[in-house]
Amino acid sequence: MLRWKRWRFAMLAILPTLAIFAWVRMYPIVETLRLSLHQWDILSKNKPFIGLQNFRELFQDQLFLEALINTSAIAFGVLFITIPTALVISALIYHRTRSRFAGFYETTVFIPHIVSLVPAAMAWKWIFDANLGPLNGLLQSVGLPAQPWLFDPVLSVIAIIILCSWQALGYAVLIYLVGFKNLPVSLFEAAKLDGAGGIARFWYISVPMLKPITLYVSVVTLISAFNVYAQAFVLASDSQGAPGRQVRVLVLDMLENAFRNYRIGYAAAEAVILLAIVLLLTLVQFGLLREKGRR
């Protein structure tokens, strides 16, 4: 009887959330899968089932492939910059926890992560500007040639990597700091008694012990970088007067196919591929974690 009452409460209490969840999360996810198998154009009345045709077309679509390559380059570029930097910075901040400036360090590193994307990207747009940006000014004042940061196909991707890393760093540092705080102090004490210096302790104790955290942060960073969009949108606005190179990323290509070419089904197929990438990354994370657990 009591159990029944509790069950009833649990169900009633969770029902509104569940309903919302099913409505704005589960249904659209399933719908994405369904749309990806249809030729579903916004404007046409006929929306036939076409099986895997959208996917077949995607892999011959130069723009999509370009987007896939750019996005992967951005995601892994961000990863390779962010993770080592975050490890070192968080180790240093942790080392100076007692410092009166610890709060300042944490805050300044974290602020880029919370500020709105568009204003932040605009600040960087000015920095990268070919003609009046300080980055080129700096390069020239040390005798290096100015670079067309936002125009060159490679440099414009690098510009986005820098911008995204700048934003992602704060989050990684924060998670690492939690990790550092949870490391057993006794281990460090012992190492110290054995005469291990700070760098040795960092390299031989902290880094291996923080491996699960590294794995977690890596996957989170990768996944969020695969969804990059606003940064590309702002850095290369296509207005007249100040042209910039459009760095085609997956979400941008998807939205263009959906809302410019009106091909919803095709865009949904791209979304499914994005989902597949994310799933794959998550599976890799779980796989690596489990492997580590066995050892």
Add this chain to the structure above:
Amino acid sequence: MKVGTMKPLALAASLASATMLAAAPAHAETLTVWSGFPEMAPFYERVAEALKQDYPDLEVNVEAIALREHEKRIALGLTSGAGGVKVIELAGSTAQRYIENDLLPPVPDDLADFVTDPENFGEFFVESASDDGTVYGVPLFRGQGALFYNVDMLEAAGLDGPPATMAEYTDYAEKLTQRDDNGNPTVSGWSLRLSGGGQGIAEKFWINLFQFGGDLLEQTDDGKWRAAYANEAGRQALKQYLQNVHTLNTVSEQMPADAEAFQREQTAMFIRESWVIGDTAAKAPDLNYATAPLPEGSIALAVNLYVSDADSEAAWAFTREANEPEHLVWMLENVGWLPNRANVDYSPVTEAIPQFSAFVDYPADYEFFTLPAIGPIEEILTRFAAQLTRAFGDASLAEDDAAIDAYLAAAAEETNRILEREGLLAQ
């Protein structure tokens, strides 16, 4: 104690009521004007003001944003049917797919009579506003290109008058380019559209291609289409871009471009529509510049006004009011777009502002082309633009005709694939 059990229900109820609130219809006497040209906003506001005499309670919101975003909101807004009555400014070619899918209604009979009256509009404009003989839009203005050149710079370079052939364009560009001590261009001789997102690159390329006797797409007798740029004309047009960028170095991707650059004297000449005249009058009134017709002909993109709700009398009245001579003359003088209506005396403006001459006094054999009214035209242009951007960045193509041909052939194949998918490809 029992009071607490109401909580989740109350939450659900408030969420539900919130949704209801949002679904309430907009005020009936509100008209929204959607424009893809921010500079047109004062014009529509002026028309709205005049319309208030007949419709005192009417409220008109003019929302003029960048063209690409404008086209997106139409795709999304029209299919959702939300947001009240709209007057929509749209190129005839872009409107086609909405008309085909019954998303834009035909104009009422009396207005159709006004549009089809040959006194008012030439055949080209009536056609661009119609589908299968039914009139859907009310013509307003057109985008037509011409060369803009900085008179002082031409004089300083010892050049007498504007270039007349495409070969001369390159020649002029070389002479007009100003360079620093290292030979890097500081002022481009001829500003070309080399980067940016969207279809603008392809449209500008088409204009140049047309001067070489080519077209991006051609229609066959059966009414279908195919890519028409993988040929001699295409090679010449692309090669001219490549030579200017890579061989002669008269312009580069990262140099300031377009009207902004022209007004700041960062480029000596460029091809653009007539709105640059109005824009320059506002932003750089002292600039000493002139215009000239293009060697062979120009794009003429007819822009019409459409209405989202056939029953809105006020909306149709707005499209009619916009074509009142007084407003059209004001538009030409202050905005610079070319009105399409014929029986209006524009001479006070065209005489006072000599730069309009290239747009109204062109040679008798001057030809015009327009974007075909087919559904996937934007996708075709956007994808071709992406191909072009890649080509422009490839220095190795500049002197290699065979490579250019191969490049164009591959791009044309992509264009034809899109046409085929939509069932529009000519055999």
Add this chain to the structure above:
Amino acid sequence: MTQSTDIDPQDASTPDRYAPRTGPLGLSRRTRARLTDLAIDAFLFAFGLLMILPLVFLVSNAFKTPQEMVAWPPRIIPEDPTLENFRSVLGDTPLLLWIWNSFSFAVLSMIAIVATSAIAGYVLAKFPFRSLHLLFLVILATAIVPFEVYMIPLYFQAQALGILNSIWGLLLGYLVMSFGIFLIRQNVMHAIPDELLEAARIDGAGEMWIFVFIVLPLLRGALGALAVLAFFQAWTSFAWPIIVATTRDAYTIEVGLALFQTGFTVDLGRLSAASAAVLVPSVTLFVILRRNFVQGVASTGMKE
């Protein structure tokens, strides 16, 4: 949440025990440690400044005249500060309306997420029914699906409801947060002992009473952290608002700014002014709520 007690970092208190010993440079070990710390402080300080430098410049550019904008080297304090940029931005755009849209959207989203997460997290943590466990697995599985994957169908749902171009349309995408449910569940499991709930039940308390008067107060910290997270998530959202809001009056500040800048790319002063107007309040808010925020974000790392 795994509340980590603040363990002393390994260095601060320990050096004394090993002092005095002299290092290779003739400095005592203690002095050397001090110098190292000083160097680290200097480095971190410089690094922190470098991180916020772009934003500092953004704010400073907002007050610059067009002439000064292109000056090299750029100055942080403008020589001839002007409010002209702000004046013209406020005159040309409904900036305040956009900020209001963003703000109300973020607040509503925060309320919805906190409410749904609190109740669902509690139920999933303390009611061991098999059906609920299954539900939990589903929530967990969908948590990793990025928003961008399903936003197109969601757009059509908003369209069917007729709530495009409204705060409610924006809200549709931000009503629930899988991670929020997860976060509260973890907190309930760690912070609320079963005995407490049982004791209340024996005293005759209803389930709802227990939730409101026992569970919620104990979750204050976690809910606060979640609230801040949810607020900033909505405030900084971009891809969803840019497809849902297509009229000028419906833009959020992010969308408004992004579209504004496509029209005025060359006018960096005005762009910076508009950006600064948005940046300063949100950074201030963050600095005030930093504790909550850091706690919230840190707990995202505690998934395993």
